[in-house]
Amino acid sequence: MSLTGVMGALSDPIRVGLVRLLADGRERGWGELRAPVAKSTLSHHLRVLRDAGLTRTRQEGTRCYVELRRADLHERFPGLLQAVLSAAEDEDVGSQVGLADTPPPQ
């Protein structure tokens, strides 16, 4: 989890949107995520986030679950997440990313 890696990961609106979505700390199923890109592209973005250390991915059977590593993030870069989240909200960055109508499939 390096500084430049994290910065690079956050330099794309889709990834910022994913971070915003996960910012509440809840784990999300892959199927819930909605972004205006092909699924292979979404897979790519999630991999970038994971490689940068921003998220953690858990596989369960054929499904994947993503979670923001808030604690680690806060320990390594105190204040960063908050700064990013408020700026993203102000500028409306990443709002193209959302959740499926069907809430958590339980």
Added chain:
Amino acid sequence: MSLTGVMGALSDPIRVGLVRLLADGRERGWGELRAPVAKSTLSHHLRVLRDAGLTRTRQEGTRCYVELRRADLHERFPGLLQAVLSAAEDEDVGSQVGLADTPPPQ
């Protein structure tokens, strides 16, 4: 000065080094800056920082002076600069960038 722009600008070690150097708020002449790249490349990085809104450049005769836009940065992204600076120090990011032996030519 957009979130993703700033993040992208900070995703390169040389640029982080420049920001660290300018973090004390003092204006620096280009001639003082030392980085392990060609001058055209340094010019490029300084342009990226300027375009992202992180710095301000002033031209005086044949010389250029750079300055970090700390106030604007703090207003737009409170806490971000601090987070970046401490992380950069911890990881020793951008330490390749330094000042010339000759201090401010004046």
Added chain:
DNA sequence: TTCGATGTTCGTGAAACATCGAACAAGCTA
């Protein structure tokens, strides 16, 4: 005006990135 110093811009090339569709692998389920 000629020279030297200082940056910018240009042309180029290598690498990285974003994106897509198609092919693939792995589990469930019928």
Added chain:
DNA sequence: TAGCTTGTTCGATGTTTCACGAACATCGAA
């Protein structure tokens, strides 16, 4: 076993980024 769902991986493609040297522009000094 066959089929469906889910997500990853694999080219392919076009764009952006980083880097360099060379050429250019500008200014002050000789």
